[in-house]
Amino acid sequence: MGWFDAPEYWFGRQMLERGTAAVYVLAFVAAARQFRALIGAHGMLPVPRFLAGRSFGQAPSIFQLHYSDRFFAGVAWFGAMLAAAVCAGLADLVPLGAAMVIWLVLWVLYLSIVNVGQVWYAFGWESLLLETGFLAIFLGNDRVAPPVLVLWLARWLLFRVEFGAGLIKLRGDPCWRDLTCLCYHHETQPMPGPLSWFFHHLPKPLHRVEAAANHIAQLVVPLGLFAPQPVAGVAGAIVVVTQLWLVLSGNFAWLNWLTILLAASTITDSAAGTVLPIPRSPALPAASLWFMILVIAFTTLMAALSYWPTRNLLSHHQRMNVSFNPYRLVNTYGAFGRIGRTRFEVVIEGTDERHITEQTIWKEYEFKGKPGDPHRIPKQWAPYHLRLDWLMWFAALSPRSRPPWLRPFVLRLLQNDRATLRLVRHNPFPESPPRFLRAQLYLYRFTTLGELLRERSWWHRTVVDAYFPPVTLANMQSAP
Structure with a gap:
């Protein structure tokens, strides 16, 4: 059915899916290497003690069924290997249903880790990875054209990430309104990078330009994501450029990279081909009825769950990086509503x-x-x-x-x-x-x-x- 399929976004889907799999690899490896001291059985905040007073409904996790450090390590390393296989192309080599199961397994495994991670996992990019990973279940593989509805959900997610961050700044610290926040931010951010010293010492007028450009990129550009092409693709490209600027200026785990991947999914193959030597897309069959039904049901669920983050965006008491359900679906995002001066x-x-x-x-x-x-x-x-x-x-x-x-x-x-x-x-x-x-x-x-x-x-x-x-x-x- 023509309205359901969007074959012109094959490369964007490839970027989003394989990039998300690469981020999953990093997330699982970080969990495997750090968990014993942080949340292991003899760690600072042990998982068994955390789960003792919480039901499955409060903290859905396979570790509700069993926990040991060896089991946790096995889950993390298996997740890393499975994600690496997807990054290498596994999901495109198997039938569509099998690919969906693979993405579902990755999501379940990482959700299980995040939901027992406590304060060590209380970061917006954990929810962003889980929400993006859940979208990937329904994006399909090379056996089907990218579904339009899921591509729109990816844009809705990107909009919440960018617009939510822009609003929290505008409503928060007055230095964002007088354009002086970036006179301090590069120095006081959580983990400066190797170029942060140089960014900090840019002339103050350029810091004001940075702040003004940030407002445009997060409060104006995201509106273009819902416009027809080529406007949506241009908006996505601007998001990519601004996120790369943030990558250069600091260390924000995989937040910027997931945002870049979501933005890349808004760009058509023909537009991407004008600047990149992208491969030719394979022949993409139309979606089968069962896949269409699943995607429509998924889209309906996401639309219903969007009520709470939409209300949060419109509220004068906006909260940032909040999940409204224990499955981390359709969250609200934002960062740096307050900037430290020292x-x-x-x-x-x-x-x-x-x-x-x-x-x-x-x-x-x-x-x-x-x-x-x-x-x-x-x-x-x-x-x-x-x-x-x-x-x-x-x-x-x-x-x-x-x-x-x-x-x-x-x-x-x-x-x-x-x-x-x-x-x-x-x-x-x-x-x-x-x-x-x-x-x-x-x-x-x-x-x-x-x-x-x-x-x-x-x-x-x-x-x-x-x-x-x-x-x-x-x-x-x-x-x-």
Whole structure:
């Protein structure tokens, strides 16, 4: 049936599906490599303890049926291998029904991880991956033309990501309205990248241009996604360009890359072929009746679930990165409604001396992604996600409150726990655990060009206060 099929979007579908599979690979690998210390049976926030008071309806997950660290690792590594096979083209080699089952398995496995991940998985891009992955179930493979209805749902998702982010900024921090937010953001963002220093030192008029362009890209351009071609494709291309700018300026896990993939699905094969040497699409048969029925039912469900995020977008009390159901379908998105003017970092230090004096030498734990040693240039980690580093940034935002994972984290450092130490870049006590640990709150700022050339430092830092005083293993074990 002509109205149902959109063969001119074959390449866009390929980009979206294979790109989503690649992101799944990263997500599953990150889960496999980091879970033991974070949510393992003996982790900081153990899955069994979390599930003890929650029903399947509250936290749908296969781990409701059984949990062990070995089982979790098996799920994560199997998900990574299956996603890698899809990225390599598996879903296009099997019958349509089998391809849908493969995408469904990937979604179920990752949903199971996210729903037991607690605060470590409380990021908007987790829901974005699950929502995009669920759309992929109904996008079809090379046995059928891309269905128009699902392509429109992909645009609706992209619209919510961009327009929601634009609205939360306009309604939030006044620096977005006076166009000064980007005078601070590159320095105070959660995890700066290797080019963030250079972005921060752009002339202030260019920062205002950046902010104004951001408003246009997120509040005006998304409206064009629902226009006829070529307007929709141009809108999608603009989103791709602006997201690549964000990729260069910071580390936001796979948020920007999923947004780019969604935007690419709005561009027709003929338009993409004018700038890229894309392959010729195969012959795409019309959809069979059973597939049409499933897609129409799915579209109806998504339309019904869209009520809550639409109401949220229209509300003056807009919330960002909220899921309205435990299956993470049709969520609301947004980021940086508030921009910090200064950057604080929690620096954890240890000593193996028996007694603390004014001459005690404290050795610093280095993290992989977050700022630490002022002489070390920030690294590019995205689209890989360093969960502990991100939570350390949040901890520094509220120095008067202590996150629930902090005490078990410190306890495990005092024990030289191997799984926990894999999450940090450098352990200053490789032979035996430290006797004391403390945390200092530092004020960080990017150095000036003169300071960079003179001191070879990317950051300048000063101690502000003690984040927590020196503690010992006995202190931590006896504390309630």
